[in-house]
Amino acid sequence: MRVDYAEDADLEVERLADGWLAVAREWLSDAVSADIPEPNALVLATVDAAGHPASRTVLCKGLDSDGVVFYTNYGSDKALHLKHTPYASVTFPWIGIARQLTIRGAAEKVSEETTAEYFASRPRGSQLGAWASQQSRPVGARADLEQALEDVTKRFDGQDVPVPPNWGGFLVRPDTVEFWQGRTSRLHNRIRFTVATSTVERLQP
Template identity: 65%
Template sequence: MRRSYGGDHDLDETWLSDGWEPVLRRWLHDAMAASVVEPNAMVLATVDADGCPATRTVLCKGIAPDGVTFYTNYGSAKAIQLQQNPNASVTFAWPLIGRQVTLRGRVERVSRHTTELYWATRPRGSQLGAWASHQSQPIGSRAELEQALTDAAARFAGQPIPVPPNWGGMLLRPASVEFWQGRESRLHNRIRVTAADGRWIAERLQP
């Protein structure tokens, strides 16, 4: 189960002279152009109260110079873990184009205004789902979950659906960002940028 990498231009430190965000955006665009399924999916790693790591895939809904944003129920397992320990990591993995990006840093909630702006772009079905699901909590059956969705639809029939009070955005502010690019003979390109004194320092890592 091996594959060869390469064929595109070698990742170079100079690409990151303006920071991590432009390159991440370009690589995300390349993943979209290559028809990668869910190109904005990223694996979020957190640590629970016992120090055990937990990972799950979430969708990146914003990229800006201050970090990447995703949305969740604030009562979910990941949100509770981030409240206890705000340090986290997210990884975008695009095997189809032989690239990966990992951001590590602290996570904080976004403003309610930012959440409301994003909420207005969500499909109505997704909005209803956020009201129906008590994320990460046990439920007896699929039928109960579907009934909760039906109840939510009836509750908000014929009217705009407000943002649930315990739902919103989370922003990961990266202290370091590592770019990985697959190369032949497993001599992959790895370049990490780290925040220092208001600027980003790039260093190449051995594969």
């Protein structure tokens, strides 16, 4: 099940002389142009209170010089992990163009104002779903979830849906940003940017 990666232009160390964000946004744009499914999907890795790692896919809803933003129920497993150990690793797995972007750093909640602005932009169904689901908690049957959605739909009928009281965003502030390109003979192209020192290093694959 080996793949012989197509060779696009190598990312060079010099491209990161002015920082990581411009190249990260360019790669995201390339993923969109290549019709990669869910190009803003990222794998979020956290550590629970016992020191055990956990990973799952979430959607990036912000990418700027401060870092990466995603949203969740603050009672979810991921949020509880970040409360105990506020540090995360996120990877954009753009497999279709043989690229990955990995950002590692401290995680913090975004402001209530930022959450409210984003929540207002969501489709109404997604807003209602955030109220219906107690994320990561056990549920007896699928029908129970559907009933919960029906209940909140009736509750907010004819009204704007407010932000749930235990729902919001996290910002992962980058310590390091690593760019990866697949190459033949597994001699992959890896470049790491360290934010605190603006250090750019080429890494062996």
